[in-house]
Amino acid sequence: AGTPALVPLCASCHGEQGISASPIIPDLAGQQQGYLDNALHDYKANQRQGGSAAMMNGIAAHLSDADIAALSAYYAALKRN
Amino acid sequence: AGTPALVPLCASCHGEQGISASPIIPDLAGQQQGYLDNALHDYKANQRQGGSAAMMNGIAAHLSDADIAALSAYYAALKRN
Secondary structure (H helix, E strand, O other): OOOOOOHHHHHHHHOOOOOOOOOOOOOOOOOOHHHHHHHHHHHHOOOOEOOOHHHHHHHHOOOOHHHHHHHHHHHHHOOOO | OOOOOOHHHHHHHHOOOOOOOOOOOOOOOOOOHHHHHHHHHHHHOOOOEOOOHHHHHHHHOOOOHHHHHHHHHHHHHOOOO
16 A cells, blocks of 8 residues: 555654654554554544643644554554564 | 563553554553653553543552553563564
8 A cells, every 4th residue: 555645744753664763752663553543533533632642633633534544554564673 | 670560460451462462452562661651650640531541540540650660661671573
């Protein structure tokens, strides 16, 4: 399915290959797809709090369901070294 | 430092080696330590919402700062296959 167009946006915090450069920003690579999908939908609906939820709410607000599905699948499939 | 005594409690949902058996429960193995630490402290302070936050709040309420530090370090150090 190739790399979703929005990946560079995520990579700015979550790292090029989904491995974050900051100890307080979670890695996404190889994470459970359903968890990523639920988290993005929760952010989109402002249903998540804690950590960087405020910023993630703002980002997710612009994501379509298709974007969310593509990003969740992309990161879940990324190999962790 | 060996395996923290509370690990079996976490493993019931997050899996024996921190790799969850459910697509909607996040893997913990190899996750960023600071992120795990912040998340547990946020759950302990009821500062997180979304996903299984309600259940995690209940669990984290019983964790000491030392428990949280030990669990975060333990799971961050777990290799992801």
